[in-house]
Amino acid sequence: MNPSFYIVDDDKSIRKVLKNIIDQYNLGDVIGEAEDGIRAMEDIKNLRPQIVLIDLLLPGMDGIAIVCALKDMDLHTNYIMISQVTSKEMVSKAYTKGVEFYINKPINVVEVVSIINKVKEKLKMKEVIHSFEKAIHSMHVLKEYTGGREMNVTTEKDRIKKILSQLGILGEAGSNDIVEMILILLEQKEEVRGRLLNQKISELFAMLNQRYREDYEITTNVAAIEQRIRRAINKALKNIANLGIEDYGNDTFIKYGNTIFDFKEVRNQMDHIRGKSNYGGKISVRKFIEGIMMEMKNES
Incomplete structure (x- = not known):
């Protein structure tokens, strides 16, 4: 499984560090990045990455607001919040609004790799469940007779x-x-x-x-x-x-x-x-x- 990533952070060096970690540890493919919320919103809607690494505090539109808006679009994207903010109330709000995990700045390589692998495991489980659902659906679609009556x-x-x-x-x-x-x-x-x-x-x-x-x-x-x-x-x-x-x-x-x-x-x-x-x-x-x-x- 090789998931696609999109990185949103107004600090270019942070984006570069995260890209290097994803590449170095073969965690997936970075298909886009942005430094502000407005551009990120448009890109994520179009590119539909599987995992978005997003800063909490962004110019234009903060990370939680972006996640809320994108969640309403049902893009099937998983969100990992990145921030220096340690407020329990703010972190709790992020989780409530749809963030999967929270990474603290400054960036720690071990923490990033561990959390991304957890999200990948979740994606893998979703894929297995989805495969079963598709198999069941296919059985219904392809079945020519139900109770002796032709579909x-x-x-x-x-x-x-x-x-x-x-x-x-x-x-x-x-x-x-x-x-x-x-x-x-x-x-x-x-x-x-x-x-x-x-x-x-x-x-x-x-x-x-x-x-x-x-x-x-x-x-x-x-x-x-x-x-x-x-x-x-x-x-x-x-x-x-x-x-x-x-x-x-x-x-x-x-x-x-x-x-x-x-x-x-x-x-x-x-x-x-x-x-x-x-x-x-x-x-x-x-x-x-x-x-x-x-x-x-x-x-x-």
Whole structure:
């Protein structure tokens, strides 16, 4: 497990120390940093890091206020507060508002590593629980009969989610983006759909961003949407490759290994997992989306 980190502190040297600790002890990947609360809010909403290390006292917006606001957005992010403030009342307030742990300044390497590892264990446990939940959900989605009665998947959204469930990415942040993107394509005339997929996939990202803004009143940006989608597709590639390693005759591996991915890239990912290659497989958003739409067409 290699969680993503975002660091918020107005002291550049503190940010550098924390980044060095995370890198040196292989605790995860730092995907962003900020020195003030306003910028941090926007970045965290878009990047959706798994762990945020945040100073209590910040210019623009203090750490507790940021955590409160982000918690309301249900980003599934874990927050570690960093501060010189030792007031029991303030620390208690931080925990009450959603902070997972509290690190005292000056920074102590042992304390930082210990606390981050505790949060990583919590994330690992959440992932295990989530895997069970997804497995149970998949059983319900994929089960054709319940009590002798056939289940009817009536909407296009349900059919897309069924495929994402089979790929093991229904719970990923980018899965909702993938669903909405395919729904947008299905709404287009065939010639427009072909143009978006073959020439203007960047335009499709922009259309999805516009839908979020106008229909759902969600503020995001094209880069964040593309990043979430690529992460979800990468996870699907890893899942398919692992299935192939465990059982080359696995039905899901056979079904999707050459339709939503280039099979050469699936083999590259399998070699990477086995330790035979330093590089994993590459993904194509276009092929992935086209593959899902083809599967939907074949099942209709």
